[in-house]
Amino acid sequence: MEIAIIGTGFIGTTLGRALSKAGHQIRFGSRHPEDVASDSVGAPVAPIAEALSRSEVVILALPAAAVAGLAEEHGEALVGKLVIDATNRMGASETNSRTALPTGVRYARAFNPMSGENMAEPVFAEGQADMFFSAPEADQSVVESVIEGVGLRPIYVGQDQEELIDALF
Numbered sequence: 001m002e003i004a005i006i007g008t009g010f011i012g013t014t015l016g017r018a019l020s021k022a023g024h025q026i027r028f029g030s031r032h033p034e035d036v037a038s039d040s041v042g043a044p045v046a047p048i049a050e051a052l053s054r055s056e057v058v059i060l061a062l063p064a065a066a067v068a069g070l071a072e073e074h075g076e077a078l079v080g081k082l083v084i085d086a087t088n089r090m091g092a093s094e095t096n097s098r099t100a101l102p103t104g105v106r107y108a109r110a111f112n113p114m115s116g117e118n119m120a121e122p123v124f125a126e127g128q129a130d131m132f133f134s135a136p137e138a139d140q141s142v143v144e145s146v147i148e149g150v151g152l153r154p155i156y157v158g159q160d161q162e163e164l165i166d167a168l169f
Contacts, residue, residue: 001024002025002056003019003024003026003056003057004052004055004057005029005043005051005058005059005061006028006029006030006051007028007060007062007063008036011061011111011116011119012028012041012059012062013040015059015111016043018119018149019146019149020042022148022151024146024149026042026043027043027054028045028051029045029046029049029051030046031047048070048074049074052074057084057146058084059146060085060086060097061086061087064087064089064092064097065089067087067097067100068097068100075102078102078104079102079104079105080106081105082108083101083105083106083107084108084109084111085097085101085107085108085110085162086111087112088169094166095166096162096165106136106138108136109161109162112165113165113166113168119152122152128153129151130153130155132157132164133154133156133165134158134162134164135156144156
């Protein structure tokens with residue numbers, strides 16, 4: 001699966017490395033791709049528009065405050081895509097970024113309740129870590145595949161249940 005990860009920080013690179021190892025085609029989207037060495041993040045880094053144009057799935061792993069600007073600049077490229085929101089708006093009454101995204105995005109919520117360290121090492125003595133997620137029913141299996149690619153066990157809580165996922169954060 002071709003996945004664009006928007007954000008080259010700790011969460012984005014942790015997800016990107018795991019998904020690349022699992023056989024997914026990863027391309028990071030960055031406002032300044034020339035400042036990020038591909039070998040430092042484990043996959044090619046491109047301008048955001050290019051990464052979006054080549055992806056089936058988009059993972060938002062950038063600061064939540066930057067999502068509105070991303071949507072303003074690249075909203076048309078996001079419409080129709082499955083967007084997995086891993087952001088957290090710290091201190092806000094609503095921690096997800098759904099309302100900042102354009103209408104027509106297939107919205108999923110995952111990866112936000114767990115630290116990057118646990119996503120990097122998702123198997124514990126007691127077994128594999130769970131990742132609760134919400135997604136449109138038609139996209140459930142795709143999101144499950146992405147979560148499994150990170151090494152986590154997907155637990156589907158239903159469509160439009162991002163508030164439940166956020167409560168776990």
